[in-house]
Amino acid sequence: MHTELLPKGVCASIDRINRAFVWGEEDGKSKLHLVGWEKMILPKDQGGAGLRSVRNANLAMLAKSGWRLLKEKDALWTQVVRDKYGRGKENLDLFRSPQGSSFTWRSLNKASPLLMRGCAWNIKNGKTTKFWHDSWIVQEPLLNLAEEEIPDSRRDEVVADLTSDDGRWCMERLEGLLPPEIQMKITSVAVDKLSNDEDTLFWAFSSNGRFTTKTAYESLLPEGNDPDTKFWKIIWSLPVPERVRCFVWLVGLGRIATNALRYSRKVSDSTDCERCNGQAESILHILRDCPPAMYFWVRQVPSARQHAFFSASTADWLRGNLAAGEIEHVGIQWPAFFSIAIWLLWKNRNDMCFKGISATLTPPSLTHSIVAKAKLWSEAWRAPSLLPFGRRAAAARITANIAWSPPPEGWVKLNIDGASNGNPGPAGAGGVLRNEVGFWLGGFVAMVGEASAALAELWAFHHGLDVAWNLGYRQLVVESDSQLAIQLIEERHDPVHPYATLLAAIRRKLSRDWLVRVVHVYREGNRVADWLSKHSLVYPYGVQELAHPPPGLTTILQDDIQGVSFERRIVSRHCNSLSPLTSV
Template sequence: MLAKGGWRILKDKDCLWAQVMRSKYGKQREGLEVLRPVKGGSFTWNSLNKASNLLRKGCAWNIHNGKGAKFWRDVWLLQVPLAEVALQPVTEEMLNEQVADYVDEDGRWDINRLEDWLPPEVLQKITANLVDPLSLEEDTILWTASSNGHFSTSSAYSLALPPRHDPNEKVWRTIWKLPVAERVRCFVWLMSLGRIATNALRYSRKCAESPMCLRCGNDEETILHLLRDCYPARFFWLRWIPQAEQQSFFSSSREDWVRDNILKEDVTESGMSWNSFFGTAVWCIWKNRCTGCFQGLQKALSAPSLAFSIQQKAILWHKAWQAPTVNFGRQGSRPERIETQIHWSSPCNGWVKLNVDGASAGNPGLAGAGGIIRDEHGKWIRGFVAKVGEASATLAELWAVYYGLHLSRKAGSSCVLVESDSQLAIALIKSRHDPVHPYAALLASIRRFLAQDWLVSIGHMYREGNRAADWLSKHSIVYPLGMHELVDPPPALAPILMEDCMGISFQRRVVTHPSSSL
């Protein structure tokens, strides 16, 4: 929460209290340097500074025009400043150089200048970032612990926690995915944590007069005694556990007993998974115990009756879980998948179609982009391939749109229909501008292309109708870094271009949202 206050001081320009704190304690400083201890600072300011290390851990510069962040000294590409991964010591003069000092007027990186200073893998990360030195939008600070660049207390809390490995993580995931009622999952989860309100637990907390089991009176009512060792439970388990496994089943500790049965992959005769049957059984044993505890032992089921009841209830619940889901809402409200034919289609007269695609080996990994411009007859006009560097698949898709629009503008096209098979990339382009989004600079450049004096329409096309661009994006990896214009189509691409012109279609199952009738 202190980090949230510090974030508001850094980012909230309109908040009055943040303006007062910045002007009083953080004047003549920029970026994260604003949050520095000040001699004679107030209790509030000193408290906020306690979270400055957490903020520095999660904050980084989001590059727009490159004139705010220092190339070597600030964190903007990696989790550490680039000076720490340089191949040779960085001079004091270089530490003050801005990101914009390493690109030309068109935003192209000076790779030749950087090759002697940075490893190849870092250079590939650099080339995947767009810098527009002519942009009026300044560099800004983003929060790297979240996907959208905005600060959240939950992400800050996760970042503040030390890394740890929970050996029971697989058990937790399995419990919450059991095909049983939610109350059964909750009970199994509490049982695995040892938090069932047995008499032994209640007595240790001075909430019961005796820790003994009410059913047998021979032992303390612990979780294992109640759900495994007491006569009604033992009577049931002896009829279901194979004789060869009974010794380990009845001698293991609570933690091992729960883990072994929850992770067991066997299936019962009724077709129910063993862990679901196990969860149902322990819950029924507990409910029968509660009946005897609060309504009298004469109301509780006997051992044979309890075993029969567990078996019948498990079968009934299993059948109910396997039954198809009934939709009581409006008809057609649930999406369906239907078989349809997908093919590339030519644009209208006077228009050209730009198909683009991006590919990333590893997501993030070595990424490339490709695109093709064709007229209303399917004739090749221009194409391109681009080796982006190390980037995510979504970033590669955005680079493909950017390079494709740049090439279309260069070719003199006035009416362009853009098709991409990435719905996420299209949604990001059409969404509202967010300066702290990790892809904000590239998105802003794409939107500036769209705002120019021409007609551009961007839409989604499935991969079956975008095969030419997909082929180009996957083959871009063999090219040097940067965008490479293709005047003629590669010979290996000719069969795909021919099939597109012939209108050959491919079958695909697509999601549809049928209109509902009132």
């Protein structure tokens, strides 16, 4: 599948085998397919089961071979293939199938549309990427988005031609030529004209710029528009056995085989519940309202919560109970207990209907059995001996009082923050310099453009370090409430990372002849920078230095000087939030 395009008939046959396996078909006897295949192959956070369409998986794997052909230029096999079929072409122009090419080469070319959508240019010095012709800011040439005719004299411009030596974009040269939203995307891109690093291709569908078959495959699926992404993530992260997760997923989709559903599929003569022989057997009835289930829940749910519990609709009932992670019952977090309980109630119903082995199980004995099994399964799931197999014990949390703390005597503290209205969306950065008594020494706001929150945080580092250096401070504590930004700066980043150029610039600034400590702080101790970053969105593109604090900051600055604190639940091992994470 990495080198040959499988025939459509073969892909369809494998998909049929997969569907039969999922729903338990045996000896050619068809069973009820509760969820359509189009839904099954969606990612789990989109309400699917995370299975794969063979055809799309084949294209994703072919794209991986194509990506290696583009990036592994020194490998012997790529040299042979490029010499035979490439005809001197480079980058994406390589995928132009000449006459008489082999089936393998034609197969790789079938994946070229996917590669062309996923490949983008990572700007370093900007001297090789064609500003108007290459796909570097969006997944098509900017020439196609121009609002006016681009003069012939400018059509061969490279990215570096539109920036100054200090990396600032010459936006006046683009005025009226491109839509405002495209201009905002452009200003968020870092360019280092003085670097010797050439622009390189990166994979736009992954956060780190590296190609993965997973992201290539998911890019072939219909664009996700499920508003319940958080809900599905909760289901698939429940601390319960996988079979229970799968059952809760089916409940969330409304697809368990109750008599009501079986009747609608014409595989049952009646919708009636076989336990109470009265009401139609819906999902809510069998799991909550049927007398044995109600007997069980009345004894588990506190009386103060029972009205809301028994009056909720199916969707609200499920979502409310799965989101109640702060509640414990019999030593188990409520979402886990609830999930195990509804699965055991369903299993008991099936045993009674199809096997007859639980027909005599009384409601009290059923209640006792469910609680006992829930405890047993939960204890087994949390057993330390099982934790190395991909699961981690829940971190202990404590309540801490968080406040801004002054720097040591002789040092200056730089608090920085980034904000994105949409993530990605209009983004800005802000920062403040203060001494050991909390006196304002300087600050800045910077409108970045359209960017993610992480990119805005990195721009806050970039501009904040420049402001501190230019003001002459040489002993600096930098505080940020973004652990991700600090982690990106600390780690050795891949050259294909989308933020590689900006990260390299930040590290160069940190390596100047000065003492800098980079520290993570919670948002409650970073309120001034938070205010400035949000305030920066009203400014035009660029950095605005602030010699004096804006009027709206007076109260927050006074609170910081007086040591006003705010309660926050934090992981106990992070209680010392002022320990330096980076020291240069």
